[in-house]
Amino acid sequence: MSELASPIKVGPAKDVLLLHDGSPFAKTVARLLALDYRLGGHNLERDPAPAAVSAQALVCCFSRFRSRYLAGVRALAQRFAAPPVVLLAAQSSQSLKLVEEMPGTVCLFEPLNFATLKQTVKQALNTGAEAAWSKLQPQNRQALQASSQSFQSCFAASARGEPLPVEQVFAACRAVKDSFAGANFGEWLSALQLHHDRSYRHSMLVCASLTQFCQTLGVRDADLERVTVGGFLHDIGKFKVPLDILDKPGALDATEEAALQRHPSFSRDILLAETGLDPSIIEMAVQHHENLDGSGYPDGLTGEQISDLVRLTAVADVFTLLTEDQTRQAGRTPEAALEVMANARGHLDLELVRRFRAFVLDGGADAAAA
Secondary structure: OHHHOOOOOOOOOOOEEEEEOOOHHHHHHHHHHHOOOOEEEEEOOOOOOOOOOOOOEEEEEEOOOOHHHHHHHHHHHOOOOOOOEEEEOOOOHHHHHHHHOOOOOEEEEOOOOHHHHHHHHHHHHHHHHHHHHHHOOHHHHHHHHHHHHHHHHHHHHHHHOOOOOHHHHHHHHHHHHHHOOOOOHHHHHHHHHOOOOHHHHHHHHHHHHHHHHHHHOOOOHHHHHHHHHHHHOOOHHHHHOOHHHHOOOOOOOHHHHHHHOOHHHHHHHHHHOOOOOOHHHHHHHHHOOOOOEOOOOOOOOEHHHOOHHHHHHHHHHHHHHHHOOEOOEOOOOHHHHHHHHHOOOOOOOHHHHHHHHHHHHHOOHHHHHO
């Protein structure tokens, strides 16, 4: 791996900066991390004074944590919001003592559990992303913080089989909806793109495009709030899908795809257990993968069985799926995505696609309403 062969040069932003000792253990970890993240590397054995590099998380990977590495690790660690993640091939009293000199450091040992490694690195990345939100305009910062906290609360409640924090969700969605009225939506969007929780990022992007599109169509007040909440919760059932499927960087196999396609049914189970939740919000979550020709899931609904709000949700969801970046592939341009959608006869409502296209490309209420 070339990035492990020489000191990293300042260049395009990386997700993870890997400080390492060039050991076989470090090379194995680098290959694993590179499956999911843009990776930069620096060999402390060759150069004990690493240069600064633009990255969101610092990971250190050594066969042994030697005292001569400490100064370089400490110097770089100060630049990151999250403490470094230290991976060691073997435990030793000296290594542990050095780790203890960096409070808050997360330390994992060989044999590494790949799922635990990914989750630990993702947490560090998201700590960095959310710390960067402090520089945003107050309304944007508060909306993103509220939405992230609400999303994590929903995940925790679902994992424990407890009711969702519905009041917290509605409060977060009101903050999100109000932030869209601000003058700098591009700032909001750019900050969100730095987050590494794919499900959260996707849900928020769908929520944003759906809410703004519905505003151009004249939806207001309580109706618009329901749209925002429905967009936020549209994939709530994915909390029941294994993370190794949701975060898989490549294509899913047939078994994994079948497991993923259960998420609307999981959404139904989760949301029907809530008291007083508007039926339209539940429909958005359960039915947004239904197709007009009956080829969708989970219930094979057709035509008039699919409400306008569900059709709108499907348009926003497909557009987001096509345009968001994946681990190893950049998303389509809006124009290219909309071209794909315009040919989705039998799946999407093509009249809504036409109006959504005008909204995205022309950016005005008059264009979308025409």
